[in-house]
Amino acid sequence: MKGIVGDEDTNGVGLRVIDNNDVSHGIHVAFDGEITYHEQGGYPDKAANRTAEGNEHVEQARRFAQYYVYVDRRYDTVPSTDHPERINAVRLAIRELNDTEFEALFGDLQT
Structure with missing residues (x-):
């Protein structure tokens, strides 16, 4: 393009x-x-x-x-769901969670 x-x-x-x-x-x-x-x-x-x-x-x-x-x-x-800076901010925030915090927030989504 x-x-x-x-x-x-x-x-x-x-x-x-x-x-x-x-x-x-x-x-x-x-x-x-x-x-x-x-x-x-x-x-x-x-x-x-x-x-x-x-x-x-x-x-x-x-x-x-x-x-x-x-x-x-x-x-x-750019829509927020596709916005590269917002996606990266979420990625960085998740990376900062310890295992307990991650489990509490996302445990039911883990496979």
Whole structure:
């Protein structure tokens, strides 16, 4: 995937994303990460009319756009469940737990 940041307006950032099939996507990412505009010409517009692979490419382009704006412009556009710094913070917090604390919090999840 490739990204090129375009204009920024009062609502967010526009960019061009080239997906792994070389399809060009015009995407606008709001400052909170919401995708407010997405156009492309390589797949059907309606998700129901796309193949599973086509849907995956469209979704990957949207997620890549959020991440690219986060990296390039430092706006918090990545969902918290995918945010690399937040995931690392959780990893570091878990690493600091002693065995008793870990067992109390996560014992029922261990296999």
